[in-house]
Amino acid sequence: MKARILDLLKKLKARLYSLLKKFKLPEKKPKITPFTVLVHVVAWVIATIWLIPFLGVFLASIRPYSEVQFGWWNLQPFHLDLHNFVDAWTGQTSGYPLGNAMFHSLLVTIPATFLPILVSALAAYSFARFRSRTKDLMFLILVLLQTIPQQAVIIPIYTLFNNLHLLNNYLGLILLHTAFGLPWQVLFLRNFFATLPIEIEEAARVDGASYYKIFRSIVLPITLPALASLVALQFVFVWNDFFFALTIITDPSLALAPQVIPLLIGRYQLNYSLLTAGSILVMILPIAIYVALQRYYVRGLTAGAVKG
């Protein structure tokens, strides 16, 4: 037993050393000139400007409103009070519980993230691999569809959903988000599939694998990083979406998380402690996704820019 633990420790030590080596700073120190000092100062001033609003939101949310009414930067007196979060979550003051709303948001966001990826993966694969006379036209249509504002479709969709009893129904919202995610996802995946070597698939074809089998067991696994980009972006898009939710979910008891934020503002008085606590609850998930999948998120966003 003891030997095993010692062995484990040794392994851990070796692992740590190798990690340290990896992160070791370069030996050559860059020359410090007045210019580099200036650049660093400017950079950190900018970082501060971007951090101040977040700092304000954080400091306002963890204190009673009476303390932040005349400025969260006054740190005297300072009382830690997490009641704002509880209040926002249960909807005590506002009557609109954010906890329920965030659960509703998840009910919409999770299917509306994975469904479009499945559909667009199929379509993009077909685009990238099969010849068609109308391909260029379809490509152009997809590019232009990406730019359609949500306002352009909402009136007929509203009427249609009203007739089909899909208003105040998450299914309609999920399908709508799925359709709106398709254009950019198909284009993104098409560009990705186009870079994959076709030889592997041809070899599998010779071995007698069906199109579906090739797609499932060869193409899909190689595509995982691209799919991670799609998941990160689409999740954040759908979670953050306000306009579709506002127009289709009109029943306040079914409202999604971003819809509750304006409701917290209230008609007569504005309790910034409650409002900022609610804001933190709503933005924590997109920020977590961004931090966890940062590389994929940025790659997805910039894919179009680099290729030109």
Next chain:
Amino acid sequence: MKDKNPFFFLRRFFNISRIFLIPAFLLLMIFMFYPIVATLYTSFLSDRTGNFVGLENYDFVLFHGVYPLINVPNLQQGMPPLGGLINNFIWIAIHLPVVVLSGMFLAVLLRDVRGGTIIKSIVFLGVVIPLVVGGVLFRFIYDKDAGVANAFLSLIGLGDLTRTWYAFADTALLSIILGSIWIWTGFGMIVYSAGLQGIPVELYEAAAIDGASRWKTFWRITVPMLRSTTIVVVTMTVLWELKIFDIVYVVTRGGPGGASDVLAYEMYNTTFFGRNFAAGSAIAVILTLMTVGFAAYMVNRMSKP
């Protein structure tokens, strides 16, 4: 040779590539093509009678102003001519150059800064958070008593200027445009950072050997090499500006008196408060023509060398 499958003719017709396209095609048909066409059609009909009235709705929306729910005394009644359209253009005129230039500036600046990746992540947070929360952030910043913007003004001796900036007709639009710059700068920065990585290092090395100054290197190498990136950033930014809705809804609701109204919000207000679906469709069509037209122009420009 005979196919064993009795439906072989069907198989040829629905070949596999088309089957893969069917779900996407159906979804796009129902949720995009059909509504777009229906919106266009509705915009030519009278809201009351349903008869064809030509461009009457467009005339109404653009030149007579629709503002159904404002009956606050001492406020300007109705919309100024062209309403939100003008405000959208003001938005683009201020927001676009600032965001594109500061995005490029930040990308170049943070490339050689230690901890630059962290600063980039911080600046980019504005793009990640919901726009609704972004709106709450400005309300908080611009508030007369609780806002940090006014505290800063007092600090530099302009204490008599303090007010709730978004609540007055003359500063409402400007203050939310300023806030939206804070939100969107991170986008330009991230895309430019990716573009910078695509510039071959040899170019900079050659410039260094030739003794080119930093300034000259920036204008002669970095900026020209970022041309296609700039087109992407400009396109995406203009589309974002035209589609602005959430921030206006949360911060000002287009007010006071339509001073900060934009097309997307005007469309929502006309349709769902005014219950004028025809006029709402007309605004939606105007907005769509602008986004699609601009995108088509930029795509065309990009394909040219």
